[in-house]
Amino acid sequence: MTEVIDGNAVAAEIRSDLQDSIDALADAGVRPGLATVLMSDDPASETYVSMKQRDCDEVGIEGIHVEIDPDAPAEELFDTVEDLNADPEVHGILVQMPVPDHVDDRRVIRAIDPEKDVDAFHPENVGRIVAGDPRYRPCTPHGVQKLLDAAGVETEGKDVTIVGRSNIVGKPLANLLVQKAEDGNATVTVCHSRTENLAEKTRRADVVVAACGVPEMIDGSMLSEGATVIDVGVNRVDADTEKGYELVGDVDFESAKEVAEAITPVPGGVGPMTRAMLLYNTVAAAGHQEGVDVDLP
Incomplete structure (x- = not known):
C-alpha cells in the first residue's frame, strides 16, 4: 500500500523539537x-x-x-x-x-x-552550499530532505531525478543531495523545459522530485514501480468548488499513487515543511549570532 507522506505531521514534530533549542536560547x-x-x-x-x-x-x-x-x-x-x-x-x-x-x-x-539570510539565497550562502559547508539550507530543499528521512527513504547510492531547475528548489536541492553526507550521496539528474525524453529520466529514478510549476505534469506512466515521489508544486486550477478553484501539484496524484511506494500530497506535503524549516533556520541564526550552542533537530 502506498504511503502518503504527511508533511503536516512531520512539520509539527520539527516545530515541537525546536522548542528545546528555543528554551536554551531563552536561558x-x-x-x-x-x-x-x-x-x-x-x-x-x-x-x-x-x-x-x-x-x-x-x-x-x-x-x-x-x-x-x-x-x-x-x-x-x-x-x-x-x-x-x-x-x-x-x-x-x-x-x-x-x-x-x-x-x-x-x-x-x-x-x-x-548571517541573517534565513532563505539561504544570498550568493555567499549559495556558494557555501555548493562547497559542502552550508551556513543554512534553503527551506524547501531542506524540507524535502526531512520528508525523505521521515519516510525512511535513504538517498545514498540512489538515482534522484529533479524536474525543475529553479534557484529556490531544483538547483539547491541537487547540490544538497550530491554532497558526501548522510542525507546526500545520491546520483542526481536535473531536468527542465529543454530536457528531451523526460519520462525516460523519471522512470529510471528511485526518487522523483517534481518542482516545475506545471499542473499534474508527472503521471504514473512516468514512474518506476516503487519510486518515492516528492511533489513541490502548488498550482491553482479552475474547479467546480465554492472558491472556483482547487490546488494541485506538479504530479497527477491518483495515477502516481498507483505506482509509487511513497508520495507527498498537495496540499499537506512539502508546503508545511518549507515554513517549519524557516523557523529552524531562524533558531540556527540566533544561536550562531549570539554564540549560543543549540541542538537542532
Missing part, C-alpha cells in the same frame, strides 16, 4: 527574531507572510513585520533591509517575493546580511 537571554518584509499587495503574498508570522508566535520566535507601499521607491526597501541588518534583535530577514518590477530582486537578495 541565555535570547529570543530569536524573524523579520518579514512585504512590498506587495498580492493576496497570496499577504497570506504567506501572515502564516509565517503566526508560526513564529506559536513557537516563541519574535515576529517583526514591515510593510512597504508597492509604489514606493526601491530605496525604501533597501533602507529597510539595512536597518534590519543592523538590528541585534533581528536574527533572520525574509523579503517576500515577488517584489515590484521597479525593484531589482537580485539586489534585494544581495542586500541581506548573509
Whole structure:
C-alpha cells in the first residue's frame, strides 16, 4: 500500500523539537527574531507572510513585520533591509517575493546580511552550499530532505531525478543531495523545459522530485514501480468548488499513487515543511549570532 507522506505531521514534530533549542536560547537571554518584509499587495503574498508570522508566535520566535507601499521607491526597501541588518534583535530577514518590477530582486537578495539570510539565497550562502559547508539550507530543499528521512527513504547510492531547475528548489536541492553526507550521496539528474525524453529520466529514478510549476505534469506512466515521489508544486486550477478553484501539484496524484511506494500530497506535503524549516533556520541564526550552542533537530 502506498504511503502518503504527511508533511503536516512531520512539520509539527520539527516545530515541537525546536522548542528545546528555543528554551536554551531563552536561558541565555535570547529570543530569536524573524523579520518579514512585504512590498506587495498580492493576496497570496499577504497570506504567506501572515502564516509565517503566526508560526513564529506559536513557537516563541519574535515576529517583526514591515510593510512597504508597492509604489514606493526601491530605496525604501533597501533602507529597510539595512536597518534590519543592523538590528541585534533581528536574527533572520525574509523579503517576500515577488517584489515590484521597479525593484531589482537580485539586489534585494544581495542586500541581506548573509548571517541573517534565513532563505539561504544570498550568493555567499549559495556558494557555501555548493562547497559542502552550508551556513543554512534553503527551506524547501531542506524540507524535502526531512520528508525523505521521515519516510525512511535513504538517498545514498540512489538515482534522484529533479524536474525543475529553479534557484529556490531544483538547483539547491541537487547540490544538497550530491554532497558526501548522510542525507546526500545520491546520483542526481536535473531536468527542465529543454530536457528531451523526460519520462525516460523519471522512470529510471528511485526518487522523483517534481518542482516545475506545471499542473499534474508527472503521471504514473512516468514512474518506476516503487519510486518515492516528492511533489513541490502548488498550482491553482479552475474547479467546480465554492472558491472556483482547487490546488494541485506538479504530479497527477491518483495515477502516481498507483505506482509509487511513497508520495507527498498537495496540499499537506512539502508546503508545511518549507515554513517549519524557516523557523529552524531562524533558531540556527540566533544561536550562531549570539554564540549560543543549540541542538537542532
